[in-house]
Amino acid sequence: KAGVTQTPRYLIKTRGQQVTLSCSPISGHxxxxxxxxxxxxxxxxxxxxxxxxxxxxxxxxxxFSGRQFSNSRSEMxxxxxxxxxxxxxxxASSLDGLGYTFGSGTRLTVx
Amino acid sequence: xxxxxxxxxxxSVVEKEDVTLxxxxxxxxxxxxxxxxxxxxxxxLVFLIRRNSFDEQNEISGRYxxxxxxxxxxxxxxxxxxxxxxxxxxxxxLKGGGADGLTFGKGTHLIIQP
Numbered sequence: 001k002a003g004v005t006q007t008p009r010y011l012i013k014t015r016g017q018q019v020t021l022s023c024s025p026i027s028g029h030x031x032x033x034x035x036x037x038x039x040x041x042x043x044x045x046x047x048x049x050x051x052x053x054x055x056x057x058x059x060x061x062x063x064f065s066g067r068q069f070s071n072s073r074s075e076m077x078x079x080x081x082x083x084x085x086x087x088x089x090x091x092a093s094s095l096d097g098l099g100y101t102f103g104s105g106t107r108l109t110v111x
Numbered sequence: 112x113x114x115x116x117x118x119x120x121x122x123s124v125v126e127k128e129d130v131t132l133x134x135x136x137x138x139x140x141x142x143x144x145x146x147x148x149x150x151x152x153x154x155x156l157v158f159l160i161r162r163n164s165f166d167e168q169n170e171i172s173g174r175y176x177x178x179x180x181x182x183x184x185x186x187x188x189x190x191x192x193x194x195x196x197x198x199x200x201x202x203x204x205l206k207g208g209g210a211d212g213l214t215f216g217k218g219t220h221l222i223i224q225p
Contacts, residue, residue, distance in 0.1 A: 033212050043202065045212030056211055088154055098144055098206070100213065102156035 004103035012109045018079040025093030032074040037088040086110045113138045117216035132188045134203030142208035145186045150200045198223045
Protein backbone atom coordinates (compact mmCIF):
# COMPACT_ATOMS: atom_id res chain seq x y z
CA LYS A 1 0.00 0.00 0.00
CA ALA A 2 1.10 3.57 -0.59
CA GLY A 3 2.94 5.28 2.22
CA VAL A 4 2.67 8.83 3.48
CA THR A 5 3.14 11.31 0.65
CA GLN A 6 4.40 14.80 1.25
CA THR A 7 4.60 17.49 -1.40
CA PRO A 8 6.64 19.28 -2.43
CA ARG A 9 9.93 17.63 -1.43
CA TYR A 10 11.89 20.86 -1.60
CA LEU A 11 10.86 24.47 -1.38
CA ILE A 12 12.66 27.79 -1.35
CA LYS A 13 10.81 30.85 -0.11
CA THR A 14 11.67 34.43 0.73
CA ARG A 15 11.30 35.97 4.16
CA GLY A 16 7.83 37.38 4.68
CA GLN A 17 6.15 35.02 2.25
CA GLN A 18 3.79 32.27 3.23
CA VAL A 19 3.96 28.58 2.36
CA THR A 20 1.59 25.62 2.28
CA LEU A 21 2.79 22.04 2.63
CA SER A 22 0.68 19.01 1.84
CA CYS A 23 0.46 15.54 3.33
CA SER A 24 -1.54 12.56 2.12
CA PRO A 25 -1.77 9.86 4.79
CA ILE A 26 -1.93 6.12 4.34
CA SER A 27 -5.35 5.07 3.12
CA GLY A 28 -7.63 4.49 6.08
CA HIS A 29 -5.56 6.52 8.51
CA UNK A 30 -7.54 9.39 9.99
CA UNK A 31 -4.84 10.91 12.17
CA UNK A 32 -2.19 13.19 10.72
CA UNK A 33 0.48 14.96 12.74
CA UNK A 34 3.23 17.38 11.77
CA UNK A 35 6.76 17.81 13.07
CA UNK A 36 9.51 20.33 12.46
CA UNK A 37 13.12 19.15 12.39
CA UNK A 38 16.00 21.61 12.69
CA UNK A 39 19.67 21.05 13.60
CA UNK A 40 19.32 23.19 16.71
CA UNK A 41 15.97 22.17 18.14
CA UNK A 42 15.70 18.66 16.77
CA UNK A 43 12.29 17.13 16.12
CA UNK A 44 9.42 19.13 17.54
CA UNK A 45 5.70 18.40 17.49
CA UNK A 46 3.62 20.99 15.64
CA UNK A 47 0.05 19.68 15.71
CA UNK A 48 -2.15 16.65 15.22
CA UNK A 49 -5.43 16.32 13.39
CA UNK A 50 -8.02 13.59 13.66
CA UNK A 51 -11.18 13.55 11.55
CA UNK A 52 -10.70 17.18 10.54
CA UNK A 53 -10.27 18.39 14.14
CA UNK A 54 -7.06 19.63 15.69
CA UNK A 55 -6.47 17.46 18.77
CA UNK A 56 -3.33 19.03 20.09
CA UNK A 57 -0.79 21.68 19.25
CA UNK A 58 2.85 22.07 20.13
CA UNK A 59 4.58 25.20 21.31
CA UNK A 60 4.74 27.15 18.07
CA UNK A 61 3.54 30.67 17.23
CA UNK A 62 0.24 31.31 15.53
CA UNK A 63 2.02 31.73 12.20
CA PHE A 64 1.94 27.95 12.03
CA SER A 65 -1.47 26.55 11.23
CA GLY A 66 -2.95 23.49 9.67
CA ARG A 67 -6.09 21.80 8.58
CA GLN A 68 -7.36 18.41 7.60
CA PHE A 69 -9.84 17.63 4.87
CA SER A 70 -12.61 15.06 4.80
CA ASN A 71 -10.38 12.65 2.86
CA SER A 72 -7.81 12.91 5.72
CA ARG A 73 -5.31 14.82 3.60
CA SER A 74 -3.70 17.58 5.60
CA GLU A 75 -2.04 20.87 4.88
CA MET A 76 0.09 23.05 7.06
CA UNK A 77 0.64 26.72 6.46
CA UNK A 78 3.34 29.03 7.69
CA UNK A 79 2.75 32.74 7.23
CA UNK A 80 5.25 35.59 7.34
CA UNK A 81 8.21 33.26 6.95
CA UNK A 82 11.34 33.84 8.99
CA UNK A 83 14.84 32.52 8.37
CA UNK A 84 14.44 30.29 11.42
CA UNK A 85 11.55 28.47 9.78
CA UNK A 86 14.02 26.73 7.49
CA UNK A 87 13.63 23.09 8.40
CA UNK A 88 12.56 19.63 7.37
CA UNK A 89 8.81 19.33 7.94
CA UNK A 90 7.67 15.78 8.53
CA UNK A 91 4.15 14.46 8.41
CA ALA A 92 3.05 11.25 10.10
CA SER A 93 -0.16 9.31 9.73
CA SER A 94 -1.65 6.93 12.22
CA LEU A 95 -4.51 4.49 12.37
CA ASP A 96 -4.72 4.23 16.15
CA GLY A 97 -2.88 7.28 17.43
CA LEU A 98 -0.06 5.07 18.66
CA GLY A 99 1.70 3.82 15.56
CA TYR A 100 3.09 6.57 13.36
CA THR A 101 4.29 6.22 9.78
CA PHE A 102 6.29 9.17 8.57
CA GLY A 103 6.64 10.65 5.12
CA SER A 104 9.92 11.71 3.53
CA GLY A 105 9.35 15.31 4.49
CA THR A 106 9.40 18.70 2.84
CA ARG A 107 12.65 20.60 3.12
CA LEU A 108 11.87 24.30 3.36
CA THR A 109 14.58 26.87 2.90
CA VAL A 110 13.81 30.50 3.71
CA UNK A 111 16.16 33.07 2.18
CA UNK B 112 6.64 17.90 31.06
CA UNK B 113 8.02 15.00 29.14
CA UNK B 114 11.65 14.66 28.18
CA UNK B 115 13.81 12.21 26.27
CA UNK B 116 17.58 12.25 26.59
CA UNK B 117 19.96 10.59 24.19
CA UNK B 118 23.32 11.46 25.67
CA UNK B 119 25.34 10.00 22.81
CA UNK B 120 25.47 12.55 20.02
CA UNK B 121 27.61 10.41 17.73
CA UNK B 122 28.96 6.87 17.86
CA SER B 123 31.47 5.41 15.44
CA VAL B 124 32.28 1.71 15.36
CA VAL B 125 33.83 -0.73 12.96
CA GLU B 126 31.56 -3.12 11.12
CA LYS B 127 30.61 -6.29 13.02
CA GLU B 128 30.99 -4.64 16.40
CA ASP B 129 28.02 -4.54 18.77
CA VAL B 130 26.74 -1.09 19.67
CA THR B 131 24.23 0.17 22.24
CA LEU B 132 22.30 3.40 21.92
CA UNK B 133 21.10 4.86 25.21
CA UNK B 134 17.74 6.49 25.87
CA UNK B 135 16.52 7.92 29.17
CA UNK B 136 13.05 9.39 29.52
CA UNK B 137 11.02 11.45 31.96
CA UNK B 138 7.25 11.46 32.27
CA UNK B 139 4.61 11.76 34.96
CA UNK B 140 2.16 9.62 33.03
CA UNK B 141 1.60 6.07 34.25
CA UNK B 142 0.62 4.98 30.76
CA UNK B 143 3.06 5.90 28.04
CA UNK B 144 4.67 4.55 24.92
CA UNK B 145 8.28 4.45 23.85
CA UNK B 146 9.54 4.32 20.29
CA UNK B 147 12.74 4.00 18.31
CA UNK B 148 13.01 5.43 14.81
CA UNK B 149 15.82 5.32 12.27
CA UNK B 150 16.48 8.27 9.97
CA UNK B 151 18.68 7.54 6.95
CA UNK B 152 20.08 10.42 4.86
CA UNK B 153 16.89 10.44 2.77
CA UNK B 154 15.13 12.01 5.76
CA UNK B 155 12.24 9.64 6.29
CA LEU B 156 11.76 8.36 9.82
CA VAL B 157 11.59 4.58 9.78
CA PHE B 158 9.70 2.95 12.63
CA LEU B 159 11.65 0.28 14.52
CA ILE B 160 9.73 -0.53 17.69
CA ARG B 161 7.00 0.61 20.08
CA ARG B 162 6.65 -0.52 23.69
CA ASN B 163 4.03 0.44 26.24
CA SER B 164 4.79 1.23 29.86
CA PHE B 165 3.26 -2.01 31.12
CA ASP B 166 5.39 -4.30 29.01
CA GLU B 167 8.95 -4.53 30.28
CA GLN B 168 9.88 -7.61 28.32
CA ASN B 169 13.01 -7.23 26.29
CA GLU B 170 12.56 -7.70 22.59
CA ILE B 171 14.80 -9.10 19.91
CA SER B 172 14.29 -8.69 16.19
CA GLY B 173 17.11 -10.11 14.15
CA ARG B 174 20.24 -8.15 14.97
CA TYR B 175 18.24 -5.56 16.93
CA UNK B 176 17.31 -5.81 20.59
CA UNK B 177 15.75 -3.45 23.09
CA UNK B 178 16.08 -3.29 26.85
CA UNK B 179 13.28 -1.47 28.68
CA UNK B 180 13.79 -0.79 32.39
CA UNK B 181 11.19 1.30 34.19
CA UNK B 182 13.31 1.38 37.36
CA UNK B 183 15.93 3.45 35.56
CA UNK B 184 13.55 5.07 33.00
CA UNK B 185 15.65 3.71 30.18
CA UNK B 186 14.90 2.15 26.83
CA UNK B 187 18.20 1.17 25.26
CA UNK B 188 18.74 -0.19 21.77
CA UNK B 189 21.47 -2.65 20.81
CA UNK B 190 22.61 -3.59 17.34
CA UNK B 191 24.55 -6.83 17.21
CA UNK B 192 27.16 -7.41 14.51
CA UNK B 193 26.66 -3.94 13.05
CA UNK B 194 26.66 -3.41 9.30
CA UNK B 195 27.42 -0.36 7.18
CA UNK B 196 23.72 -0.14 6.25
CA UNK B 197 22.95 0.53 9.91
CA UNK B 198 24.58 3.94 9.58
CA UNK B 199 21.88 6.53 10.28
CA UNK B 200 20.54 8.83 12.96
CA UNK B 201 18.49 6.98 15.56
CA UNK B 202 15.78 8.67 17.59
CA UNK B 203 14.12 7.58 20.78
CA UNK B 204 10.66 9.03 21.37
CA LEU B 205 7.99 9.11 24.06
CA LYS B 206 4.24 9.53 23.88
CA GLY B 207 2.17 10.12 26.98
CA GLY B 208 -1.26 8.77 27.62
CA GLY B 209 -3.01 11.88 26.33
CA ALA B 210 -3.35 13.31 22.88
CA ASP B 211 0.11 14.81 22.87
CA GLY B 212 2.44 14.18 20.00
CA LEU B 213 5.74 12.37 20.19
CA THR B 214 8.55 13.86 22.27
CA PHE B 215 11.84 13.03 20.59
CA GLY B 216 15.37 12.87 21.88
CA LYS B 217 18.08 14.76 20.00
CA GLY B 218 19.14 11.61 18.21
CA THR B 219 22.33 9.57 18.01
CA HIS B 220 24.29 9.62 14.78
CA LEU B 221 25.61 6.10 14.28
CA ILE B 222 28.51 5.61 11.89
CA ILE B 223 29.50 2.09 10.94
CA GLN B 224 32.89 2.00 9.28
CA PRO B 225 33.75 -0.85 6.91
